[in-house]
Amino acid sequence: MYKTLIKLSSIILLAAFIQACLPMAAVSAGSAVNDRRTAGTMIDDQNIEFKVYNLISKDPELSEQAHISVTSYNKIVLLTGQTPTAEMRSRMESLASSVENVRRVQNELTIEDPNTLTTRSQDTWLTSKVKTSLLKIDMPGFDITRVKVVSENKTVFLMGLLTKEESEAVIDVVKKVTGIERIVKIFEYV
Known part of the structure; x- marks a missing residue:
């Protein structure tokens, strides 16, 4: 009886774990499919x-x-x-x-001295705001997963393989996000 209960509990936990991982795997797979890098x-x-x-x-x-x-x-x-x-x-x-x-x-x-945890948390929040703002871009063929966003001390760094038009659309949207002091483009164009 005890062994059966352990097996059943293990199966339930494993099923819950797998179910929790599926959405993340789908997002990761979607990112890889739309990525212009090999x-x-x-x-x-x-x-x-x-x-x-x-x-x-x-x-x-x-x-x-x-x-x-x-x-x-x-x-x-x-x-x-x-x-x-x-x-x-x-x-x-x-x-x-x-x-x-x-x-x-x-x-x-x-x-300079390393940033505080508070500043790093604010940078994480800023990255989230920038990524969310990219959802506003309505352009055929554009995919937000092609833009890598890094924030450090209120500076936002944007990396990716984009067309000129996509790059311009990204910059237009990102410059409207509050809390950014500087934007650095590190795009390569396709």
Whole structure:
């Protein structure tokens, strides 16, 4: 009886877990289908991010004194966050550039103390507002999953493979979002 109860409980928990994962899997699959990057490039981007974060973790000074976010899109690495010195900022750029398959590094690290958790939370909220605003774009063939949004200290970075018209529509919508002090386009055009 006890073993049957454990099996039944396990099946119910597994079913609930799988059901909870399905919507996320559908969104992820939809993103991959609409992405203009090849599957190989998407994997390269994930590997690039992993390798750069690994290099940061091996540098005690960077990992303990700086706040660094790494985003790779179409093999372009965006570095955002804060480092206490110009030397650390340059070192971080060199580390990112040394990773295999990196085409370019966009170093947007600022030289200052790391942001507070409150500021980081505000940036997360700002990213959500920007992504939601992209839903307003009514353009044939446009898909919001083609735009990567990163926010850092009220600056919004936009990455993606877009047409010129899509890029203009994105900027027109994003510049109306409250709380943004600066917008940086890192688009590549198709």
